[in-house]
Amino acid sequence: MRELGIPGAWLHEPRVFSDPRGDFHEWFKEGALAAATGRTLRPVQANASTSVRGSLRGVHYADVPPGQAKYVTCVRGAVLDVVVDLRVGSPTFGAWEGLRLDADGRAALFVSEGLGHAFMALTDDATVMYLCSQEYAPAREHGVDPLDPELGIAWPEGIEPLLSAKDAQAPTLAEALAKGMLPSYEACLAQYAAAAG
Numbered sequence: 001m002r003e004l005g006i007p008g009a010w011l012h013e014p015r016v017f018s019d020p021r022g023d024f025h026e027w028f029k030e031g032a033l034a035a036a037t038g039r040t041l042r043p044v045q046a047n048a049s050t051s052v053r054g055s056l057r058g059v060h061y062a063d064v065p066p067g068q069a070k071y072v073t074c075v076r077g078a079v080l081d082v083v084v085d086l087r088v089g090s091p092t093f094g095a096w097e098g099l100r101l102d103a104d105g106r107a108a109l110f111v112s113e114g115l116g117h118a119f120m121a122l123t124d125d126a127t128v129m130y131l132c133s134q135e136y137a138p139a140r141e142h143g144v145d146p147l148d149p150e151l152g153i154a155w156p157e158g159i160e161p162l163l164s165a166k167d168a169q170a171p172t173l174a175e176a177l178a179k180g181m182l183p184s185y186e187a188c189l190a191q192y193a194a195a196a197g
Helices: 030-037 173-178 185-196
Strands: 009-012 017-019 022-024 045-051 056-062 070-076 078-085 096-102 108-111 115-121 126-132 141-143
Touching: 009 030, 056 078, 070 078, 070 096, 070 115, 078 108, 078 126, 096 108
Parallel strands: none
Antiparallel strands: 009 108, 017 022, 045 126, 056 115, 056 141, 070 108, 070 126, 078 096, 078 115
């Protein structure tokens, strides 16, 4: 696993074993995650979403504590997956990083608590699966406008974004900051220390 430019986000690029029957790879291994990140992920919920081309989901995050860490992979089609640093006080606050997850490369992304997560489907039937450190709790879940010009996420040109009503009405980064909705960097570091056990 390698850490991305935003601390707390890690990419796993597995070795894929192929033969005439098909292929095999380990898409999640807690020991490898712990060795790379210094912490563990004990999944308590597993999600799957299938999206038509252009579907834009996010930028989502949860209150910290406890937050919600995610381990994300694309098992069919392709998505542009984006991590946004929403941790107030972080050296990379407001920065984002995007990478392609697809069924060919089999990569997986680990997103720590306090980081925002979003993806856009690049193909029809793009299927994303993810493991979560906490169960979904609507009162703790929030979003930031993925089309916020201040964030400046470079979504693919030529693809019309399809957003849910909730995501389309999400506040900008500046609005979320002004309303005190964003997690603090200190609270996130404490959560990571607790996850290191």
